[in-house]
Amino acid sequence: RKEVEQDPGPFNVPEGATVAFNCTYSNSASQSFFWYRQDCRKEPKLLMSVYSSGNEDGRFTAQLNRASQYISLLIRDSKLSDSATYLCVVPTGGFKTIFGAGTRLFVKA
C-alpha cells in the first residue's frame, strides 16, 4: 500500500457542482495534513491545513477521519478557476513529507 493514495481522476464537473476527493494515508502517527493546489506547469500552493477533525474555508471543506486514515476535500459551487490538480500532503515526522500524486479536477462551463 502506498503511503498516500489519491484517486488520480480526472473529475469532470459542471460549474456550480459539488465535488469531493478522498486521500488515504498509511502512517497512523501523522498529526497534521494538508491540501495543496497545483495549476498546470506551476508550483504547488497551500489550499488548506487540517490539524484536527476538519477545517472550512469558504467553499472548501477538509475533513479528517483518523480511524479510517483518510482525509477528504469538498468543493462546493465549483468555479472554472477551481480547475487544477489537488495534492494530498502528509508529514510523517521530522522533515519527511509524503505527497500524493494528485487528483485532477476540470470544471466546465
Next chain:
Amino acid sequence: NAGVTQTPKFQVLKTGQSMTLQCAQDMNHNSMYWYRQDPGMGLRLIYYSASEGTTDKGEVPNGYNVSRLNKREFSLRLESAAPSQTSVYFCASSEGLVQETQYFGPGTRLLVL
C-alpha cells in the same frame, strides 16, 4: 517580497554534463527542501536542510548533492546528469519543521538527453 525563487527555469543537458540549480528565499525561513516531480508521481524529497549549516538526504538523493550556502540559499547539483534525472525540480522552504506550510518556488524543468 519574492518568496522562493529558482534559476534556471528551463535547462537541457546532455548525459554526463553537470549543472547547479539555484534556490533562494527571502522569508527568513530556517528549513529548505529540494523535490522532484515526475508524471503520475507525487513530489519526492531529494535533500533537505533543517537549518543553516545542515543538510540531509531525502527519499531519492542518489546522483545529487546540495549546499546550504547561507540561510537564504540552497543549491542542488547534478554532477553527471542521466536521462533518469529528467524531471521538474521544485525548491521549497518553511519556517521550521515540515509540519508547517511549505512555500514552493516556480520550478526548474530539466531535460537530459
